Amino acid sequence: MDIDDVKARAGPREFSPSDDLPLEYREAATRMLEFHANSEVMGGYLDKEFTRMAPSLDRKLACTAKCQDEIGHAQLLYRAAETLGVKTREEMLADLTNGDGKFLNCFHYPVDSWYEAPMIDFFVDGAAMRRQATLKDTSWEPYAHAMDKVCFEEGFHVKHGEDILRELMTSSKANQERTQEVFEDWWPRMLQFFGPTNDESTHNDFAQQVGLKTVSNDELRNSFLNMYMPKAEKYGLEIPESPRIFERDDGTMAVREDDLDWDEFWTIAKNDFEGSHEQIGSRRRRQEAVEWVRESMTDWETAGADSPQAAD
Numbered sequence: 001m002d003i004d005d006v007k008a009r010a011g012p013r014e015f016s017p018s019d020d021l022p023l024e025y026r027e028a029a030t031r032m033l034e035f036h037a038n039s040e041v042m043g044g045y046l047d048k049e050f051t052r053m054a055p056s057l058d059r060k061l062a063c064t065a066k067c068q069d070e071i072g073h074a075q076l077l078y079r080a081a082e083t084l085g086v087k088t089r090e091e092m093l094a095d096l097t098n099g100d101g102k103f104l105n106c107f108h109y110p111v112d113s114w115y116e117a118p119m120i121d122f123f124v125d126g127a128a129m130r131r132q133a134t135l136k137d138t139s140w141e142p143y144a145h146a147m148d149k150v151c152f153e154e155g156f157h158v159k160h161g162e163d164i165l166r167e168l169m170t171s172s173k174a175n176q177e178r179t180q181e182v183f184e185d186w187w188p189r190m191l192q193f194f195g196p197t198n199d200e201s202t203h204n205d206f207a208q209q210v211g212l213k214t215v216s217n218d219e220l221r222n223s224f225l226n227m228y229m230p231k232a233e234k235y236g237l238e239i240p241e242s243p244r245i246f247e248r249d250d251g252t253m254a255v256r257e258d259d260l261d262w263d264e265f266w267t268i269a270k271n272d273f274e275g276s277h278e279q280i281g282s283r284r285r286r287q288e289a290v291e292w293v294r295e296s297m298t299d300w301e302t303a304g305a306d307s308p309q310a311a312d
């Protein structure tokens with residue numbers, strides 16, 4: 001199949017490992033899947049901080065379960081990426097720790113307080129849901145298949161985050177004020193979650209032509225805005241003045257994208273932000289700490305039939 005055939009056939013779940021696909025398609029799908037899988041790992045790493053900060057045992061258990069889900073999502077997505085035959089899971093994990101792997105902007109910012117739990121677990125996971133729901137119709141079948149399970153679990157994550165937000169915003173005045181403060185920091189980052197504007201997005205057109213993406217970054221951003229702005233207001237959060245929000249002819253709201261800090265976004269995209277070094281370094285140290293487990297597994301596997309365990 002050449003790339004024109006791919007474009008002509010592109011549709012939901014159209015291509016699978018039994019198709020002979022051109023390298024251009026396989027590389028583009030790998031790039032998307034690797035970015036997504038890396039983001040699940042780095043999101044999970046950020047999330048685990050909330051287990052320590054959570055104010056009750058129930059909250060700690062829910063935070064731990066969510067964190068485990070995210071690492072599970074990463075594993076599914078690395079496997080779905082491997083089926084494209086471009087990179088192995090080990091190569092992708094190595095690239096993530098050596099600073100070459102890319103991941104979502106929101107996971108480059110460290111978290112310092114429990115007030116940030118609903119920012120990640122409600123709003124950022126809510127943003128992830130907006131995007132992931134559309135990926136159930138991506139053209140790479142193993143990716144769409146993984147989204148069935150991932151979206152099911154993300155639904156729980158969003159409910160968990162919403163419940164924390166409800167609790168904070170119906171408690172003391174001080175808690176409400178602290179939640180509003182962190183919301184103001186996170187709001188522009190959440191809007192940038194969907195990536196650069198369509199004009200600036202280098203891979204957008206191709207990904208849409210071959211059916212990997214079905215909805216553009218700007219459409220997803222505005223769909224998130226229209227769904228989550230009323231939810232934020234329902235819990236008493238005030239939407240910051242910047243970026244400006246305006247009403248479109250069809251009555252829906254949209255963001256003035258020029259008001260967002262794109263210099264910071266592009267620094268993050270290069271893994272060059274202060275927080276990027278911190279998050280990637282932390283991931284690398286943790287991967288090194290469990291290297292002995294990988295080594296002993298490899299030793300055991302290479303011992304093969306001669307090992308006493310295999311003989312048993």
Ligand SMILES: [Fe+2]
Pocket residue numbers: 040069070073150154
């Ligand atoms: Fe996830």
Ligand SMILES: [Fe+2]
Pocket residue numbers: 070125128153154157
């Ligand atoms: Fe999640």
